[in-house]
Amino acid sequence: MQKKRVGLIGARGHTGAQLIPMLARHPGIELACVSSRELDGEAVVDHIPDAPAGLNFQALTPEDVAALKLDAVILALPNGVASRFVEAIDRAGEDPIIIDLSADRRFDADWTYGLPERNRDLITGARCIANPGCYATGMQLALLPFVDLLASAPRIFGVSGYSGAGTTPSPKNDPEVLRDNILPYALTGHIHEREVSHQLEHPVVFMPHVAPFFRGITLTITCELTRALSPTEALERARASFGNEALITLSQDIPLVRDAAYTHRVNIGGFATTDEGRLTLVATLDNLLKGAATQAMQNLNLAMGFNELEGISL
Ligand SMILES: NC(=O)C1=CN([C@@H]2O[C@H](COP(=O)(O)OP(=O)(O)OC[C@H]3O[C@@H](n4cnc5c(N)ncnc54)[C@H](OP(=O)(O)O)[C@@H]3O)[C@@H](O)[C@H]2O)C=CC1
Ligand SMILES: CC(=O)N[C@@H](CCC(=O)OP(=O)(O)O)C(=O)O
Known part of the structure; x- marks a missing residue:
């Protein structure tokens, strides 16, 4: 099976750092890019020991991310910043699955609220998911x-x-x-x-x-x-x-x-x-886990049709 290409935007932060090993161990996912302006060019493995070898942080603009034609994008960015990436993806006419960890879309009726234990059916197959606080x-x-x-x-x-x-x-x-x-x-x-x-x-x-x-x-x-x-x-x-x-x-x-x-x-x-x-x-x-990264993985798995707990080592 072709692996799904997933980008993690905001990978230097606390929640991003939790997501890297989970995405890296997922058998159906290729961690296609991890973004950080501050760590641009540095090897991820130098910062996160469980990271895949050969993966470097990259400073990516919203337009860069839109051009990568990813299957899914996880936004682990501060409130207000995440929306700029969503807008650039929309402008480019791309339609990856988007999981937004920020509060930007939690009140947006066009987005699915990603609390799997309540909304599992809605999240399954959804494209735009707002991860809860x-x-x-x-x-x-x-x-x-x-x-x-x-x-x-x-x-x-x-x-x-x-x-x-x-x-x-x-x-x-x-x-x-x-x-x-x-x-x-x-x-x-x-x-x-x-x-x-x-x-x-x-x-x-x-x-x-x-x-x-x-x-x-x-x-x-x-x-x-x-x-x-x-x-x-x-x-x-x-x-x-x-x-x-x-x-x-x-x-x-x-x-x-x-x-x-x-x-x-x-x-x-x-x-x-x-x-x-x-x-x-x-x-x-x-x-950082069920409050952010673990829930993002549950949501990504449900949206992509994987087992909900894939990549989450219990
Ligand atoms: N911490 C927590 O417990 C939880 C956080 N959240 C939410 O998740 C999101 C991420 O939180 P957290 O990981 O704690 O945040 P951090 O402050 O730890 O990390 C923020 C990340 O965003 C990047 N970033 C910051 N500003 C910009 C910008 N202008 N453009 C591009 N990238 C930027 C930073 O990397 P760089 O500066 O190198 O580019 C870094 O990777 C936030 O929206 C937060 O509200 C949700 C639940 C729990
Ligand atoms: C201790 C502390 O400051 N915690 C954060 C909550 C983090 C979070 O989940 O916030 P978002 O809704 O912005 O994603 C706060 O109270 O703002």
Whole structure:
């Protein structure tokens, strides 16, 4: 079988670096190009040990990428930058599969929202896929089994490792600011609050923080329900939705963020309830994997007709 030629644009960054080994080990994919302006001409293997030999970073403009006639393009670029590549591809009349990790297309009705555990059928064969945000992935997978029971907006306290803030220097990835510290930010209106409210068609309230660990997200979610559930009923509800999912682990135990780091899974647990109808649960995931790169691989596989977990070593 002819391998599919895939380009990774934004390969120097945190999420791009996770995708290189996954794409390289995929039996149906040829990693045709990896872009970086800063590392232009350097061997990828000098930066990422699992990278294929002979592959170099290249500085590619949107027009360069459009001219490569790739079967698929993964955009691991900052918000706002990704759209320029999509526009150049459209202008050139090319129609590769596009997986956009940025937030640029998550509210665009012409794009498929790439949360496979919810939208698998829509993603299968789709051409333009908006990969969900990292916090937004954990929030939705925790809340989806309870959406029909929500009596008010769930309150979500989230803490991310600082790799979530990307490689561009900012207070959110500055070791001096984060030392012995936890940084609250975007106290109202974080983009993932809007993303989850939009996807669930129910408002949520989200309070993000960044902590001195590198990778991983922990979300503590509390909701008022229209009727009381026991902890067992709450867990059973989650199992009815996601009990068969390879990348979701459900348990009555409270998951710890350090156990999710470097794994492809979302761990959801706690499921504490009160007689008054309150439910509190915890979700953890690796922001760079299930929050970004792993989900992009699931989406690429579904769009191209491969096994959803190909290239993702569990
Ligand atoms: N980090 C995370 O946990 C998550 C991130 N995301 C999203 O994924 C995307 C990538 O994030 P992340 O990997 O953290 O970001 P990084 O800041 O780590 O990497 C950004 C990448 O984009 C390239 N880049 C930056 N500016 C430009 C530009 N103007 N033109 C072309 N290339 C550019 C950089 O390479 P170079 O400068 O060398 O060209 C680099 O490869 C973002 O949209 C982010 O919101 C989504 C979920 C989780
Ligand atoms: C710690 C930190 O800064 N995290 C990022 C989330 C990364 C992500 O998924 O953001 P996008 O929606 O832009 O893709 C943030 O809160 O903006």
